[in-house]
Amino acid sequence: MLRETRTENGRVRGVVGTDARITVYKGVPFAADTSGENRWRPPQPAKDWEGVRLCAEFGPIPNQDIPGKDPEAFYAKEWHVDPEVPMGEDCLRANIWTPAKTVDDKLPVMVWIFGGGYREGYPHEQEFDGERIASRGVILVSIGYRLNCFGFLCHPEITAENPDAPANYGLLDQRYGIEWVKRNIANFGGDPENITVFGQSAGGSAVMHHLAAAQNEGLFQKAIPQSFGGTGTVYPRSFMGGVGTLKDAEETGVKFFRDYLGVETLEEARKLDADFVEKKFLEANLWLRVVDDGHYVKEDYAVTAREGRMVNVPIMTGYNTNEGFYRGPGQANPMAPADPNASDEVAEAWIRSEFGDKAEEYLAACRETAAEQGITLAKAAICFISGFTLYVLARQREKVGQKTYIYHFGPSIPGDNAGAFHSCDLWFEFETLMKCWRPFDGHHFDLSRKMCNYWTNFAKYGDPNGNDKDGTPMPQWDPYTAEDPCQIEFLDEITVGHGPVDAKTRCLIEFNL
Numbered sequence: 001m002l003r004e005t006r007t008e009n010g011r012v013r014g015v016v017g018t019d020a021r022i023t024v025y026k027g028v029p030f031a032a033d034t035s036g037e038n039r040w041r042p043p044q045p046a047k048d049w050e051g052v053r054l055c056a057e058f059g060p061i062p063n064q065d066i067p068g069k070d071p072e073a074f075y076a077k078e079w080h081v082d083p084e085v086p087m088g089e090d091c092l093r094a095n096i097w098t099p100a101k102t103v104d105d106k107l108p109v110m111v112w113i114f115g116g117g118y119r120e121g122y123p124h125e126q127e128f129d130g131e132r133i134a135s136r137g138v139i140l141v142s143i144g145y146r147l148n149c150f151g152f153l154c155h156p157e158i159t160a161e162n163p164d165a166p167a168n169y170g171l172l173d174q175r176y177g178i179e180w181v182k183r184n185i186a187n188f189g190g191d192p193e194n195i196t197v198f199g200q201s202a203g204g205s206a207v208m209h210h211l212a213a214a215q216n217e218g219l220f221q222k223a224i225p226q227s228f229g230g231t232g233t234v235y236p237r238s239f240m241g242g243v244g245t246l247k248d249a250e251e252t253g254v255k256f257f258r259d260y261l262g263v264e265t266l267e268e269a270r271k272l273d274a275d276f277v278e279k280k281f282l283e284a285n286l287w288l289r290v291v292d293d294g295h296y297v298k299e300d301y302a303v304t305a306r307e308g309r310m311v312n313v314p315i316m317t318g319y320n321t322n323e324g325f326y327r328g329p330g331q332a333n334p335m336a337p338a339d340p341n342a343s344d345e346v347a348e349a350w351i352r353s354e355f356g357d358k359a360e361e362y363l364a365a366c367r368e369t370a371a372e373q374g375i376t377l378a379k380a381a382i383c384f385i386s387g388f389t390l391y392v393l394a395r396q397r398e399k400v401g402q403k404t405y406i407y408h409f410g411p412s413i414p415g416d417n418a419g420a421f422h423s424c425d426l427w428f429e430f431e432t433l434m435k436c437w438r439p440f441d442g443h444h445f446d447l448s449r450k451m452c453n454y455w456t457n458f459a460k461y462g463d464p465n466g467n468d469k470d471g472t473p474m475p476q477w478d479p480y481t482a483e484d485p486c487q488i489e490f491l492d493e494i495t496v497g498h499g500p501v502d503a504k505t506r507c508l509i510e511f512n513l
Contacts, residue, residue: 002100005187008180010049015056017097022134025096025188026124027059030180031173034146035089039270040158042165043092043176059093060086061122062147063278077437078423079125089274091144092173094180095123097130098139100189108460109190111181111220112142113174115201115227115423118288119148132431136456139190143177145170149281150274152288154246155253157266167246167293171209175296178210178219196222196459200426204228204317209290211310212301222462224316224455227323227422243300244291252286260284305393308400314462315397316455317390318407322419347378394480403479405464409490411447414439428490429455443492450474451490 001023004013014025031043038044061067064087067080100107112128114121123142130140145151151170159166182192197220199207204225210216211223260280263269269277290297304310342350351366352359362381370380394404409428410420415438418424427433431452433440453474454464464477475494478486489495 002098002102002189004052005103007184007187009046011052012055013052014096014098017131017134019131019135021099022131023098023100024130025055025094025098026057027093028053028055028096029059029090029092030094030143030177030184031092033090034092034150035274036270039089039150039274040153040155040169040266042162042169043173046092058095058124059144060088060091061124062091062144063087063089063150063274064116064120064122064147065278065282067120067122074418075423079127080120081126085122089146089150091122091146092177093123093144094177095130095142096139096185096188097134097141098188098190099134099137100139103187103189105189106186106191106194107137107139107189108194108196108456109139109141109181109185109192110196110198110456110459111178112140113145113197113199113203113206114142115199115203116147118152118170118202118290121147121202126435127426127430127432129430129432129435132452133456136452138456138459139185139188141177141181141185143174143181145173145177148288149256149277149286152290153253153256154249154291155257155266155269156250158253159246159250161266164295165293166295167249167291168297171206171290172296174206175210175213175216175219182219193221194460195220196224198224198226198455199228200226201228201423205290208301208305209297211313211315212299212304213296213311214309215296216311220311220313222314222316222458223311224458226317226425227319228317243297244289246291246293249288249291252288256281256284256286305396308396308402310397310402312400312402314403314405314458315393316405316407316458316464317393318409319390320420320422320425321408321410323422341376342378344377347376347381350378351381391480391485394485395482398479398481403462405458405477406480406487407477407490408487411444411490411492414441414444425451425490428452447490447492447494450494454488 003023004011007028012025012028014023017024029046031046032038066083067085068076068083070076110133114123114125123144128142133140146169154167165172178197181195185192197207197210205228207223207225208228257263257269260283261269261272261277292298348363351363366377366380370377390406394406397404409425413420413424427436428448428451431448433444433448450468453466453468457466458464466474468474475496477488477496478484480486484498487497489497
């Protein structure tokens with residue numbers, strides 16, 4: 001096994017995985033520490049080291065609120081379970097799970113971008129263990145990036161200092177990590193010309209931003225944006241899709257420096273302790289977003305998709321039944337999840353305010369779905385948004401000859417009444433159900449195994465189809481097209497739906513084309 005290799009900065013030694021056929025390299029620096037003078041700067045090259053660096057422990061997680069601080073919080077029960085996990089600004093680290101035996105193996109590579117609303121999360125959460133992906137002959141790399149005020153704060157002095165890269169440092173960290181993978185992954189047995197970038201929630205939104213950046217043509221060969229909050233084609237102010245203005249973001253930064261950090265200048269702010277800065281960010285309760293910086297992000301990625309200008313790679317994308325990750329009925333804050341329990345009156349008023357002359361059609365479709373499924377009108381509206389924005393994306397991409405595979409994830413999830421909640425699919429695609437507190441049974445493990453097969457097949461071939469471990473073919477999953485609007489359903493059993501699209505969905509799709 002390839003237990004020791006080199007990077008552009010020095011030699012590294014990994015550790016034996018739980019599966020002895022896998023080597024894990026933890027906490028490999030792909031960029032410099034972002035503290036001090038590097039705070040609020042674009043990512044800088046990592047420093048070289050002498051000798052062999054033992055990569056046996058994960059690096060610090062990005063600065064954020066303490067994971068698991070409230071053990072009763074929903075995601076603290078799922079995976080934010082360790083309030084003592086090391087945290088700091090030296091967080092631009094890569095974790096590599098490789099099954100390679102030699103540097104000549106040329107294995108396909110998957111680069112994982114974690115989610116968390118650009119506010120929290122980290123690349124080695126327990127559900128992201130890469131061993132099961134690596135066991136299928138694919139190298140898994142998870143990368144860190146700066147969050148919240150460290151990754152997305154803007155300020156006039158920051159812009160003046162870095163006019164060609166004035167903002168979106170969290171996204172630039174990710175791109176820097178992907179570039180590092182392309183330059184170095186051959187030394188871990190990987191193929192730098194067969195890279196799949198994938199991410200979920202904010203990570204899925206980030207993947208969409210990378211797809212929208214023309215300079216990324218050739219950087220990666222496939223993409224899997226998951227549960228990323230819509231394309232903005234349906235709901236233009238979708239927080240994950242829409243972009244803010246640099247001017248507004250700079251004004252927010254000036255106020256944050258003055259009113260919360262108690263400083264006036266960038267120099268002063270860089271001298272402050274990171275924990276203090278994070279504490280004040282949490283007090284300010286700011287929702288920072290990706291902005292149009294005029295260089296890396298120039299528009300809402302929905303516009304790029306609508307005009308057929310996304311990086312030309314196959315895409316696999318999907319959503320969960322109980323996402324609820326949109327501003328919707330009952331919510332004034334565009335960064336907050338929708339309230340599925342909002343009253344019918346609130347839901348109806350929201351629909352009428354958002355959908356213009358198509359509001360009556362949308363309202364009728366939602367009412368019918370609510371009645372059929374015994375759910376609230378608000379929940380029906382949320383679920384519609386989750387699904388049909390992806391159909392819109394697929395139709396737009398088809399027009400320029402780009403393939404899109406669409407899934408819907410909605411199996412029974414045991415343990416509480418949360419349903420197929422936002423992010424629960426992560427346990428399945430990484431095949432890490434055994435790490436979860438929930439009492440999953442045999443059919444969940446079968447579904448997880450097959451989903452991991454689909455994900456890794458797509459990384460290998462740009463096509464998710466293939467055989468299960470016993471040699472039997474898995475259900476055929478075809479790209480979504482106007483003629484055959486195929487969607488795979490990951491329910492308690494896997495089914496595949498083929499068109500025609502029902503009238504309700506078609507009218508909504510056509511509303512956006």
